[in-house]
Amino acid sequence: MTDHTILRVVTKLLIPFVLLFALYVQFHGDYGPGGGFQAGVIFAAGFVVYGLIFGLAEVRRVAPARVVEIFIAAGLLIFAGTGVVTMLKGGNFLEYGALNPAHPAEGQHLGILIIELGVGITVAAVMIAIYSAFAGRGRA
């Protein structure tokens, strides 16, 4: 599909907005509909479109397999790490209130935001990994 000029141009225009929208969904999650799962998938969709139009090699150049792998792990660690931090601060596991003992409600906002970020990173990375694993099959 690399020959279709229109597709290439439109895609290039579209991708920043897709990613931006993903970020919007991501960081709006604690107030309205949204959150890490949806954001992650939307974010990954940007990469998938990019891959479809410009080829898998281009995606791999931007997001090498190893990097994607690290992001999967990192997202999980952010999630679990938050829980550990709350424990160290004297709360239970994932008791966000403990993040800001003076204002538990603030702490809860913060906690959810971080958690959702972790989820978003992992979901996006997993989606990209799945896409590139399937698309890359048989081409070594």
Next chain:
Amino acid sequence: MIEHLPVLQIIVPMIAAPLCVLLRRRLLVLGFAILACWITFGLSVALLDQVLTNGVVRYEMGGWAAPWGIEYRVDLLSAFVLLLVSGIGAIVLTFAPRSLSDEVPVSRHYLFCSVYLLCLTGLLGIAITGDLFNVFVFLEISALSSYALIAMGGRRQALPAAFQYLVMGTIGATFILIGIGLMYMMTGTLNMEDMATRLAAVDGVRTGLVAFGFFTVGVALKMALFPLHVWLPNAYTYAPSVVTAFLAATATKVSVYILLRFVFGVFGVEFAFERLGLTTILLPLSLAGIVVASTVAIYQRNIKRMLAYSSVAQIGYMVLGISFATATGLTAGIVHLFNHALIKGGLFMAMGCVMLRLKSVDIDDMAGIGRKMPFTMAAWAVGGLGLIGVPVTAGFISKWYLIRGALELNWWPVAVLVLLSSLLALVYVWRVIETAFFKEPSERAQTATEAPLSMLIPTWVLIGASIFFGLMTSRSAGIAQQAAEALLRGSP
């Protein structure tokens, strides 16, 4: 930190899993993963100790009070299963490095460790959580990772085996999900303890019956209760030896735990057995499983497959004990869950040693192997005696309680059948012992040498434990009995 024990139990392996991916270097990852497993084991020892001294331990996730939040609730049975799973997990992973480099490409070892730890997380999570939906989530975590683990098997048959397991496992899990949904519909809660009290008030309507049916069938699929066992033999045969040892010793056992928890913890003995007559379903199925699977095992030439069929039969023993719905019967089921995990884990690890040296676990290739690998096969023989239920092994303890349970109910034929089935086990075990020790070495066996110590020691640790718990029963049968009595009393 002591109050965080329940959650640490889960998050140590859970955090270790992504770290394995980050570390990546083979030796580093293996060392780290093994360390994480042993820490997990240490935690569960501490947890069991805490439960024994203080009674039930509770932990509210995120500080949300039960029954609204997710509660981790560790009673004696949970602690016992946690100890078993984490212990087996640690020993098997210690055993793993040498066996893995033979059966799984070295470049994938860090992924293996990561997935293994996830599987462990899932299994531990099932045992620790007090929230029904959480059980489903952990069940799927462990199931998905076990599909991946099985697919790592060296031969291509591992792939269809994993796929078959996936299909059956997903159907089972979905059935469980339906059951959970219906229960939620009826009671408006997901906390098992809360559910039990509310259920008593609802007075068993039809929804409850349907939920019960779906849930039981789903769990039966997961634990490979005859005749829903068809996924198991292939999966165990073609998975890497390490994975087989781990899954055989833990996965089905945890499913039995779910059954116990659900039947006794949520529905209660009276509803499940007196009104629904669960015995009339479980008893014939387990007996048929014991006899049929043992008989099929006799005809297997691949010893891993033979042991897999034997596992199906042994699941039958556990369920048989449960179906008695008496203190002795439940004790038999729970103690067999524990003993069989030790025995089968040890046996499959011994098969891993044989696989390493022989590149085959076919009975024809194993002729005379007992002379070339005396320690490995001695471990196998001791484990085999445990399967038969010969005195001084842990298997005898289970059988004793089982027979006693049957006799207390005056179920003569059941007791006789249990004993006769030991003879089937005798046949399939002895076939191997005779071939291994008293036949001239086969061509392959000629060149075989004893397995490395790094594999022998963990194998013997498990086998040794199976002897230890055949003699010192206060820590196995004693706890099982207390747990059984608690289950029969229903949730406090």
Next chain:
Amino acid sequence: MSPATSIQLALALPLLGAVAIAVLRRRPDLREAATMATGGALFGAVASLLPHVMAGGRPSLSLFELFPGIPIAFVVEPLGMLFALVASGLWIVTSIYSIGYMRAHEEENQTRYYISFAVSIFGAIGVALSGNMLTLFLFYEVLTLSTYPLVSHHGTEKAMKGARTYLSILLSTSVGLLLLAVAWTWVIAGTLDFTDGGILAGKAEGPILVILLALYAFGTGKAALMPFHRWLPAAMVAPTPVSALLHAVAVVKAGVFTVLKVIIYIFGLDLLGTTGASVWLMYVAGFTIIVSSLIAMQQDNLKRRLAYSTISQLSYIVLGAALATTAGIIGGGMHIAMHAFGKITLFFCAGAIYVATHKTEISDMRGLGRAMPITMIAFLIGALSVIGVPPLGGSWSKWYLALGALEADQLLFVAVLMVSSLLNIAYLIPIPIRAFFSAPADGSAYPAFKEAPMFCVVALSFTAMGCVALFFYADDVYRLLVPLAGG
């Protein structure tokens, strides 16, 4: 040395011996010395218990609880004392004999052989001293498993087949029937301790008693009651010392010993006497006595003939137990010792003949008496003792058995004992007679004097003399056993 220490020693020594044998596997002389030393020490430990028991004491030792309420416990009572003495004493003799036999034969895997032997003795001593039914069952199974490598020793197809029969019958009866009986007893009585007067009285009655007794009697496959007797001839593929000690003394006696213990301490003589629940067992035992004697007459292989003879003799003891009378029990208990000496002598002789001439068939043994006079005289003594001719030990136990039958008003069984004695004569006596008075069938002549190795001859002479000695010391055995019936 306190009695408890003696018990511990008696149990630990054979195991230590097994370890020592394993360690010394590359030095045959030291290895055999270890066997002998262990045997001597073991006999000493067991014998040191004798005075306590003779004085009416019951030394005991309790280790740990296997199940709540069921400990691994040991109690030395008269019957167990006798059995332990016989087993440990004859082990020394058999070890001497083994050295001669195994070396003359250049057998392979001798270390495995000696280790298994030591573990088997451990099992036998454990059975003898056990204080409750579960402990007895554990050691019973240890004995079964540890003798398997001995039976399959040669590793040939024939040996494997024999060993398979051996193991499958013994394990299936014990796991299938005996364990069931033990578990059932526990459920009924709430205890498994061997108690004077039994533990079932007042707790079970009618057909349950009969069924339970049947489970015990047939479940004890080692007692070789028909139809579970086939393992014993099958086990004859083992090297002769194994047949001699284990399959004429330790293993089979463990079987009948179990039956005796069960009848005395689980059921209680009074219970059986009043309910008559054991009458059917007399008929089974009587049937086994007669039929196996008849089968023995048809066997040309010497060891097989002796094996069938053993089956028949074991049923004497079962009969004595089933009579459930004082004299019957004493006769049965005594027969454990008397038959042990007689039959081990016969087996030693069979082995000696095999080592010296490689002959196994009776028809080939004509005229052998001139070549092996000592062996054949010993054989004659052993045979006469088994038949029950004074002045040999066997006569006493048969006397008491007959007395027991009379006491129980079972005249039929007095007749059975008579007939079987005649049959014994018919299948045992012709062997030495022909050895001394016939010429070899093919006309060839034996060399003037060609005995088996010295070790063998010493051992078999010793046991033959034992048969004689027992006749004169029977009174001591009687005094040892008499508390059994008194309760």
Next chain:
Amino acid sequence: MDTVIGLYNYWVVIFLMMTGFYIVISRENLIKTVIGLNIFQTSVFLLYITMGKVRGGTAPIMADGFDVYTNPLPSVLILTAIVVGVATTSVALALVVRIREAYETIEEDEIRAQDRA
């Protein structure tokens, strides 16, 4: 009539469930099996979501003028279940890809035939 129309959501669920289940057990093609599995799972998602619906309730977002909200918990649970479902599907498809590489086919009977040979 009420049981048929009033409970129409359950009938949909049952229809989907049986369809999915039938596909899983009757198809030899592995991809079709995966699709059947998906339909099967989806029916359960529907079951949960319809069960959370409160008649006359709105989306569970706090706003003025609304008192009745749909129960959000089943939806949350199902979000998790959907993720599990996606994960299962991707693992299943990954296996199918590798099976195809190893056996050159994704028909179960042909795979069995090759294994037997």
